[in-house]
Structure formats: structure tokens, C-alpha cells
Amino acid sequence: MTPAVQETFAALAEPHRRAIVELLRDGERLAGDLGGQLALTQPAVSKHLKVLREAGLVEVRHDAQRRWYRLQPAPLSEIDTWLAPYRRLWTERLQALEEYLDTMPND
Numbered sequence: 001m002t003p004a005v006q007e008t009f010a011a012l013a014e015p016h017r018r019a020i021v022e023l024l025r026d027g028e029r030l031a032g033d034l035g036g037q038l039a040l041t042q043p044a045v046s047k048h049l050k051v052l053r054e055a056g057l058v059e060v061r062h063d064a065q066r067r068w069y070r071l072q073p074a075p076l077s078e079i080d081t082w083l084a085p086y087r088r089l090w091t092e093r094l095q096a097l098e099e100y101l102d103t104m105p106n107d
Helices: 003-012 015-024 031-038 042-054 074-103
Strands: 058-063 066-071
Touching (some): 003 042, 003 074, 015 042, 015 066, 031 066, 042 058
Antiparallel strands (some): 058 066
């Protein structure tokens, strides 16, 4: 596992950060909007956004006094790549189970 994938997993290990990522999946949001949706204080939202930015999962865009946050999918793609061999493993096992069940008599 690469350090980048480890950092992404570490950032996503916290439930509020996963919730922020899920909210950002639908598009850009202001930090205050995120805090309101998650019932978090502004300092707590800022802390979580900082961790997500450092992990490369979130990017900020400044618009006058406002800061818009958006999801950056590249780290999630790296996790998907890391998971691919496990997905193949489960697919193979499920196919073997299906083949075994197909050989059983239908009673």
C-alpha cells in the first residue's frame, strides 16, 4: 500500500470526514453549509477539512470572503486501484460457489 493510499484511508477513518466527502460528492459547498448539515461547529469543520485537504481529497476555491470546498476524486481512484485484486478474489470465489451450487440437485 502506497503512503498516499494510507493517508487517504487515515483521513476517511473518521466518520465526520467521510460524511463531508459524501456531501461534497454532490458538488461544491461552503464550510458553513457542511457544518450545518453535520451539526458541527465551525472549528470542527475547519479541522476536518484541513485533514481532507492534506490528504488531497478536498480542494478549496476562494470567492471573495467565502471558501468553496469540492471533492478531488484522484485519491479515491487510488483506493479503487488498491482494492481491485480483492474484488477479483471475491468474484472468483463467488463464481466457484455459484458453479458448486449449480451442480447440486434441485429438490
